[in-house]
Amino acid sequence: MLIGEVSQRCGVSTRMLRHYDTLGLVKPRGRTSGGYREYSADDIRRLFHVESLRTLGLSLNEAKRALDEPDFAPADLVGDLIRHTRQRIAAEEELLANLERVDAASPAQWEDVLHIVTLLRGLESESAAHRQQVILSHNGIASLPVEALVEAILSEDDLNVAGALHWSLARVAGHGLEDLAHGLDAGEVAIRRRAAAAIAAIHTTEATVHLRRALDDPDATVRAYAALALGSRGNIDSIPALLEMVAEGPRDVEAAEALGLLTTISPSADDIVEAMHTTLDHADDTPTRLRITQALAEIPGTAARRALSRLTHDRDRTIASTAAAIINTQDHGRRRRPTPSHTAPRT
Known part of the structure; x- marks a missing residue:
């Protein structure tokens, strides 16, 4: 079978077939009288094996090792593939979450999109000073991604950054309150404390309802945030x-x-x-x-x-x-x- 027919039947481009030949991955054993590549049934079978391994995420070199080396241990390679795949999925999920946050902010222009992306990247910075600067530099060009702010609040350890986040969330008139309230039910006390402190900075009737619930928290710090906020509101x-x-x-x-x-x-x-x-x-x-x-x-x-x-x-x-x-x-x-x-x- 000539290279063109193999390409048509197997769905692999002639360019890729020539590349496989160069690498010694799928090297046709025959040649026509005119010097053209001629693939045997065994060559086609090997080609299908290569394509199957590639669907699992193996590189061309890894596929060649798997087919040619008798002592090749597939378990180790499969374990690596699982870890890499999980990392790739996590990265894709993070990208999807960021895209959804940008979409939720309803940007009107590309300048708005870029501003939101800058904020999202800044929230991920390892520098507390940079995180605070990015939050405070928001000038209202685009709507704030509320979900991202709430997520940052519930995970932020630095008090200065947390204060800036509370200020930013207060500017969106109570949006994100329900997500913050879920933090009051977290098993980790640090998350409940962050949630209570953030809700205490929101002056709405709904916030007061959640703060009254926080008065029953087993942690004294959570109760203190709620009590001081409620006391100041009479x-x-x-x-x-x-x-x-x-x-x-x-x-x-x-x-x-x-x-x-x-x-x-x-x-x-x-x-x-x-x-x-x-x-x-x-x-x-x-x-x-x-x-x-x-x-x-x-x-x-x-x-x-x-x-x-x-x-x-x-x-x-x-x-x-x-x-x-x-x-x-x-x-x-x-x-x-x-x-x-x-x-x-x-x-």
Whole structure:
């Protein structure tokens, strides 16, 4: 069978058949009287073997070794092919994900596409400074790929980059919130913390719903993110978690300020003071009792004042002196507060 007929029947170009001949991969054994290549049945069979091996991803040299070397071990080569194929599939899936993100951003012009691709590549940088720069340099030319931002938020360890990502996500008016909320259900605590911190930066009703759910998280840091955000929005559901933060630290000052805000917008001041006093009575270590005493300074009203007055007689001299100093400061502030003048109108 001549080369043209082989090409037509086997679907291999004449150029490739000549290349196989040069490599010694499929070398026709016969020649016509005119010097043309003539393929035998064995040559055709070998050609089919070569093409079959190539469909598995073998290179031409690997296919030749597999056919010509008796001690060739196929298991090792197949294992390598499996690893390489998985790597190629992962790369293709990453490409597909990026294309879908670009498409979701609805770019109007190629300039938009290039800007989004630059952002996506920047998010993959090993340099935290570069990741932050790329995020902050977005100038609104194209819509942000929300899915990519959420994925970056849930995996970002650098606090500065995370802050930039929160800022960027806040600019898209709550989009991506549901994907972030899935992070609250992650088994890995670091992901739940990142999700809670990001949701805390979103000021929507839906975000508040998710933050209330985060108050039940077993991790204290997740609860703290949720409680501080909810407390700043006047949500009284955060009170138990804020009281816990005051007692345990380390963000007791922020928690106390949030509790102080809550007492000005809800009739819960007496209940908060009572809960703080109960916790203080049951605590047996000075640092915890001191944090609670200091937190009472942030609570307005007579209930907190009475609690501080009682603490000036506490058995622990540190607690007593701290309570006295707080009262002193409050009284001094009241004395220095200017009184309104009542000037008679001119006639």
